[in-house]
Amino acid sequence: MEPGDSTKQARAAAQLRKGVLEYCVLALMRDRPRYGVELLHALEDSGALATSQGTVYPLLSRLRRDDLVTTTWQESASGPPRRYYALTDSGRAALDEFTRVWPGFRNAVDAFLTTPHPSTGDLA
Amino acid sequence: MKTSASLEHDYLSTVEREASALPADRRQELLADLAEHIEVTRAERPDAAIGEILAELGDPRTIAATALAETDNGTAGTPARSGAGAPARRGKVHPLIPLLLLTLSLPFIMVFPGEPGPLFGLLFRVTGAILLCTSVHWAAVQKTTGVLLAAVLPSAVIATANLSGGGPAAGTPALLANLATLALMAGTAAWLWRVRRA
Numbered sequence: 221m222e223p224g225d226s227t228k229q230a231r232a233a234a235q236l237r238k239g240v241l242e243y244c245v246l247a248l249m250r251d252r253p254r255y256g257v258e259l260l261h262a263l264e265d266s267g268a269l270a271t272s273q274g275t276v277y278p279l280l281s282r283l284r285r286d287d288l289v290t291t292t293w294q295e296s297a298s299g300p301p302r303r304y305y306a307l308t309d310s311g312r313a314a315l316d317e318f319t320r321v322w323p324g325f326r327n328a329v330d331a332f333l334t335t336p337h338p339s340t341g342d343l344a
Numbered sequence: 345m346k347t348s349a350s351l352e353h354d355y356l357s358t359v360e361r362e363a364s365a366l367p368a369d370r371r372q373e374l375l376a377d378l379a380e381h382i383e384v385t386r387a388e389r390p391d392a393a394i395g396e397i398l399a400e401l402g403d404p405r406t407i408a409a410t411a412l413a414e415t416d417n418g419t420a421g422t423p424a425r426s427g428a429g430a431p432a433r434r435g436k437v438h439p440l441i442p443l444l445l446l447t448l449s450l451p452f453i454m455v456f457p458g459e460p461g462p463l464f465g466l467l468f469r470v471t472g473a474i475l476l477c478t479s480v481h482w483a484a485v486q487k488t489t490g491v492l493l494a495a496v497l498p499s500a501v502i503a504t505a506n507l508s509g510g511g512p513a514a515g516t517p518a519l520l521a522n523l524a525t526l527a528l529m530a531g532t533a534a535w536l537w538r539v540r541r542a
Contacts, residue, residue, distance in 0.1 A: 256377065257384045272402025274359075277377040278411035281370070299387020303380060 237269060242279055243318040244269055246288065246311055253292070255302035256280065280305060288314055348394040352382055355398050362408035366415060374411050439481040439540045443533040445472030446494040450526050453502070469495050481540040493532040498525045 241263075248254055248262050256277065264270045283289045288311035293301045307315065346354075356375055363371045378401065385397050401407070449468035453461050473495040477487050502525070505518060 255384070256381055257388065260381075272406050273381070274378060274401040274404075274407035275410040277374060277381070278407070278414040281373055281377065281411070282414040296387075300380070300383050302384060 233268065237271060241269060241271065241276075242283060243315060243322075245276070245279065245283070246307060246315040246318075249289065249305055249307045249311075250315065253304040253306035255294075255304050257302075259305065283311070287311075351394050351398065352379075355401075355404060358404040359407055362405050363411055366408070366411055370411065370415060374407070378407070437475050437479060439479060439537065442472045442475035442479060443536055445469070445475065446490075447526075447529050447533045450498060450502075450522065450529060454522055454526075466499075469499060476536070481542075482536065483541075486536065486539055490532055490536045494529045494536075498529055501525050 244263070244266075245259060248259055254262075259280075260273045260276055263276065264273075280289070283305075284291060287308055289305045290308055291303050291305055294304050295301050356378060359378060360371060360375055363374060366374070381401065382394075382397055385392065386394070389397075445468045449465040449472065452468060453465035455461070456464070473491050476482070476490055476494075479487075482490065501521065505521060
């Protein structure tokens, strides 16, 4: 890790991205398998989740090792065959779990950011 | 002016060098993924300059650092993957183990009163006491009570019996004393078993 001046400014965004990126990648595969470049374009179009493209490949590699995704090669009409990433059952379960906890998480953060003195009651 | 091929080659060589701490198979996989990405992107955007494609991929150092961080939570350099997802179970000894060690230490001495017996019995008791104290299954008060009743007190009784010349195998009174001590230890172990935390 090399914290330069520009990364210092972007630290909050980078920390957040680190936590949610893999679930967003899993979510992109929810309806159909996608190949790497396709996944990167979708992340890029999202704006906030855009990241140095090359860093997504180590993430995809880990998802594969953790058995959350599988890969298959498919021929393409244009250019080389593409490696398609698809959710496994455990990948789908991880995505469902994230989908379940995310709204509560998001609301809790919003509450902290908007309320000057958050109640000390339980936020769970 | 460098050719596209040499620019790509230089880029991948830099990634390979920066990722030298990665296990070899992981490093080759990363290089293959990046090469594939470049090839696919060039097919989809024939007009894009190779420099542009590489710039979008990003700094080789950042990519290598990310790959290292993704490698089993930062334990980079280990040559093999270490069973993905196997949670570490350090310090989680089954609660039955210290209790059995403590309780069985006395019968062990009674059955084997000869030389190795008492030594092993003592080892059992000390090991049991240590495991009890380091266990996550009991609160501090319970541990203290357990060690006092199941290890310290019996040890004192046995030492007293030995010093007073009888030894653990000297007739009916000694046997009764042993059985009483055993009952105390077994009772303490049973109590600890009942109050343990899951």
